[in-house]
Amino acid sequence: MKHTIYILLLLITCASCTKQPKLDGLDLEKFKNDFGGCKGERLKMVDKLKSLKEEIKGVSSNDLDDYLGKPDIQQLADRSQEYYIYFLEPGSHCEDVKKKSNAQMMAVRFSAMGMATEVNFQRGMPEE
Template identity: 60%
Template sequence: MSSSIRFYSFFVLLGLLASCTKQPDLTGFDVEKFVQDEAGCQGSRMSQAAWLKSHKENLKGVSSNDIEDILGKPDIQQLADRNQEYYVYFLEKGPHCDKITNPSQAYCMAFRFSAIGLATEITFQNGLP
């Protein structure tokens, strides 16, 4: 097999794997409203917290790339042990609105992603995980 055929085969396989990621059902969730309320500083994300809590199981298994495509860039991204990472989305206004690096105990949603980039845990808490 020539190297160019192997090269193209690799990208076809990669494309097939990427297209097989879980896509969550977002019926009833206002994606645009969530994305526009950066860091929860305008107060509209909090109105969707109940929907997010009740549908968090539907968001497990979704890739970090897909979560970012849906919810926008996370307000805070943290690296964790064993190549895991957290995406934190603030749901309410707090000191982070003045400067994102300010310590904040504002209510937030945190996604924990496995080493392969799939959401394994979604928590809601005050402050960072």
């Protein structure tokens, strides 16, 4: 019984230790306040975001919410994985959120454990 408690405490401790990304040079408040990229502020940050791609990998979905804000679209993928979609430029989604948009976006794929495994810059929704 004692060993079980120690193992549980160890697992909880490990789970709470997530990677804290160094997003230096990125104006996180401007990013968060430009929902959907509709104000054009995120478009100015594309090069910086691309340079931080490796920093974003390994970050938990909860932490990414804290840094970049809620995603513009949250898409479920196969095997309990998901994508966070952040539009980086204005598009048809700015007029009607239900419209399919071909605007430039950053798609972050999360594993079933909630850790970022891929960061892609693309147009159109990710393939599942």
